[in-house]
Amino acid sequence: MTKKTEEIEMDKGYRDKNRSEKEEVEKSIDIIDELEKDVLEKGTDEVDYEEKQKVSSPILTKIGSDYQSRRLxxxxxxxxxxxxxxxNLPELLEYYVEVGWISDDVMGELLRYAEGIEQTTKEDWKLSPEDHVRSFWFVWRLAGHTIERTHLTLIKKEIERIEKRLDIPI
Incomplete structure (x- = not known):
């Protein structure tokens, strides 16, 4: 194989990987859109989050047992x-389960990790779109993926749009 052919194959592989990552990001955005639509139509008490979760599998189903994954x-x-x-951590992690970012098992493991850190109480809280994007980055990395900055920008815009339409803190 010539050097030029190798470069073309590497570029094709990079594009395919990027396309696959973009599709995963768009799938997550679609899940959030479905939940938003249900909340607008039915109200938060009427949405069957468990049914939504059955439709797609979470991005992060297990945290690796290696040092790097646990540290992250x-x-x-x-x-x-x-x-x-x-x-408020359980409520936030439950939201991430509902939108398909993490599994129930991951939520349980993260809550066990949280038992080992200093306990803090916050009465009022709201994550900014940037904070959700950072969370998505952690989820994506823990699932073993890399992510392009453009994908993070898409997620941030989607979260901002949802917050404006629902007028509720996420």
Whole structure:
């Protein structure tokens, strides 16, 4: 194989990987859109989040047992608790389960990790779109993927759009 052919194959592989990552991001955005539509039509008490979750599998179904994965998970927990407090962490992680970012098992594992850090209480909390984008980055990395900055921008815009339409903190 010539050097030029190798470069073409590498470029094709990179484009295919990028396309696959973009499709996964768009799938997550579609799940969020479906939930938003249901909330607008039925109200938050009427939405069957469990049924929505059955439609697609979560992005992150397991946290790796290697040092790197556990360290990244702890950094994510520290990031989240600094913003919402340990008292609100279960509610936030439940939201991430509902939108298909993490599985119930991952939520349980993250809550066990949180038991080992300093407990903080926050009465009022709201994550900014940037904070959700950071969370998505943690989810994506823990699932073993890389992510392009343009994909993060798409997610941020989608979260901002949803917050404006629903007029509720996420």
């Amino acid at each position: 998970a702890m950094k994510w927990i520290e990031f989240l608790t600094a913003r919402v407090g340990t008292n």
